[in-house]
Amino acid sequence: MIARDEGNGQKTVRCAIYTRKSTEEGLEMQFNSLDAQREAAEAYIASQRAEGWRCLPDRYDDGGFSGGNMDRPALKRLLLDIETGRIDTVVVYKVDRLSRSLLDFSQLVGLFDRQNVSFVSVTQQFNTTTSMGRLTLNILLSFAQFEREIIGERIRDKVAAAKKKGKHTGGPPILGYDIDTPNRRLVVNPAEADLVRRIFRLFLQLGSGMKVAKALNAQGFRTKAWTTRSGKVRPGQPWDKIAVNRVLNNVKYVGQVSHKGKLYDGEHEAIIDRRTWDRAQAILATNYSARAAHSRRKTPALLGGLIRCGTCGKAMGVTFTRRRGKGYRYYLCGTAAKQGYDQCPVRSVAAGEVERAVFEQLRGVFRSPDVVARTLRAVEVEAGWGPGNGPAPTEAEVVAALRQIDPLWESLFPAEQERIARLLVERVVVSPDGLEVRLRAEGLRSLAAEMAGPARLEAEAKEVLV
Numbered sequence: 001m002i003a004r005d006e007g008n009g010q011k012t013v014r015c016a017i018y019t020r021k022s023t024e025e026g027l028e029m030q031f032n033s034l035d036a037q038r039e040a041a042e043a044y045i046a047s048q049r050a051e052g053w054r055c056l057p058d059r060y061d062d063g064g065f066s067g068g069n070m071d072r073p074a075l076k077r078l079l080l081d082i083e084t085g086r087i088d089t090v091v092v093y094k095v096d097r098l099s100r101s102l103l104d105f106s107q108l109v110g111l112f113d114r115q116n117v118s119f120v121s122v123t124q125q126f127n128t129t130t131s132m133g134r135l136t137l138n139i140l141l142s143f144a145q146f147e148r149e150i151i152g153e154r155i156r157d158k159v160a161a162a163k164k165k166g167k168h169t170g171g172p173p174i175l176g177y178d179i180d181t182p183n184r185r186l187v188v189n190p191a192e193a194d195l196v197r198r199i200f201r202l203f204l205q206l207g208s209g210m211k212v213a214k215a216l217n218a219q220g221f222r223t224k225a226w227t228t229r230s231g232k233v234r235p236g237q238p239w240d241k242i243a244v245n246r247v248l249n250n251v252k253y254v255g256q257v258s259h260k261g262k263l264y265d266g267e268h269e270a271i272i273d274r275r276t277w278d279r280a281q282a283i284l285a286t287n288y289s290a291r292a293a294h295s296r297r298k299t300p301a302l303l304g305g306l307i308r309c310g311t312c313g314k315a316m317g318v319t320f321t322r323r324r325g326k327g328y329r330y331y332l333c334g335t336a337a338k339q340g341y342d343q344c345p346v347r348s349v350a351a352g353e354v355e356r357a358v359f360e361q362l363r364g365v366f367r368s369p370d371v372v373a374r375t376l377r378a379v380e381v382e383a384g385w386g387p388g389n390g391p392a393p394t395e396a397e398v399v400a401a402l403r404q405i406d407p408l409w410e411s412l413f414p415a416e417q418e419r420i421a422r423l424l425v426e427r428v429v430v431s432p433d434g435l436e437v438r439l440r441a442e443g444l445r446s447l448a449a450e451m452a453g454p455a456r457l458e459a460e461a462k463e464v465l466v
Contacts, residue, residue, distance in 0.1 A: 223243050425440060
C-alpha cells in the first residue's frame, strides 16, 4: 500500500470511498443506500487510523447507474483523481459496487496497479496488496458476473413470455400508437393511424420508399413526436426512405408482435388490413431482390471510403445503373441516396471520370521534381539508408521508381490500383465547382521506397555479375 509522509513521521494513506446503486429508487430518502455504504466504509477506515488511513472528503457516489459498464460520472472522477495521484486506496462496501463485469474490473485493477493504488472491500475484508486478496477478488467477481448473467437470462425469458402473449415489452412508441404504460399495451392514436394508412397507400401507388418520403414531406407530415419518461421532447423529423421502410416492415401494424423471427398475435388493435400488408411486402421483396442483384455485380470502387461530398460532408458510395444495354458506375452522395437528388447539389459523379481525374493528379505528383526531392529525403530518413546500411538511392533512382507506375497503371489488377490509391490518397472531396484531392504524404514516401528497393537490388546484382 502506498502511503504519504506528512513530514511528522506519520504515514498517511489517502482513502477514497466509492458507492453505487443501480436504480434511483429510494435515493430521495434522507438516509439512502449510498449513505449506508459510505458510513460502513468510513467506519472501516476509522478502524485503520493507527495505520495512517484517512478518509478524503470528496464523495464519489453513482446513484441510478448500472455496474455492467464504466460509463458512470462519479467513477470517471475517481479514475481521474487516481491518475493525478490524489488517492492511495479505494474503499467500497462490496466488490460489485465498483463493477459487475469481470473484463471491466480487470481493467480497473490494472489501472490501480499502475498507479500503486490498493483496493479494499469492507464486507469481504480483503485488499489487492496480497496474492490471496487478488485470488479471492477474482473468485467473488466471477460470481458477481454469473449473477448478472442469470438476471439477464431471467429478463430475456420474461420478455419472451410477454411477447408470446402479445404484450408490449418496452421501447419508444411507434407512429399510430400510444403506450398504455400501466397495462403494457399499445392503444391506437387515430390521427397517426390515418397517416400510417396514407403511407401504405402511397407506397402501393409509387412503389418507392424515397418517393413516399418526398410526398409526405411535401404535404407537411413528420415522423412521430413523443416525450421520454424524463420529460424530454423528441420532435418529429422529416421523412426519408429509411423511416418509411421502418413503417412498412413493422408487423405491429397488422396486430402482431415479433420475437426471434416468430410472429405472435398482439393484444393491440391492427391498423393495416392483411391484404394491404401482403401487397406492400411483395413490392418490398421485389425491390430488395433488384438491389441485391445490383450489389452482386462486380462494381469496382477505386475511391470507396475515400470520396466525400463537399456540400454536406457525407460519404459517396458507388452505384450501378444500366441504360440502353450499357452499364455505368457512379459515386452517389449519401444525402442524395437517402433523401433524394434534390437535397444535394453534388448528387452523383461518373466513377470513371473522377477516378481518372484523381490519377492524373497523382501522375503530376510522380513527375514533379520538387515532390521527388522531398520524397527522397524522407525515404533516406525512414529507411535508414546511410553509412553501414548501404548507399542511399539517388534522386534519379527515386524518380525512375515512381515513374514506373505511370505506364504500368492500366495493366495493374483493380485490387492493386485500389491499394496504391488508398496508400497515396487521404480524401477526395467533390463539390459543385470542382474536385479536391488530399494526398497522404506517408503513403507517397512508402510507395517510393517500395518501388526503389527492388530496382536498387537489381542494379547491384548486375554490378556483381559484371
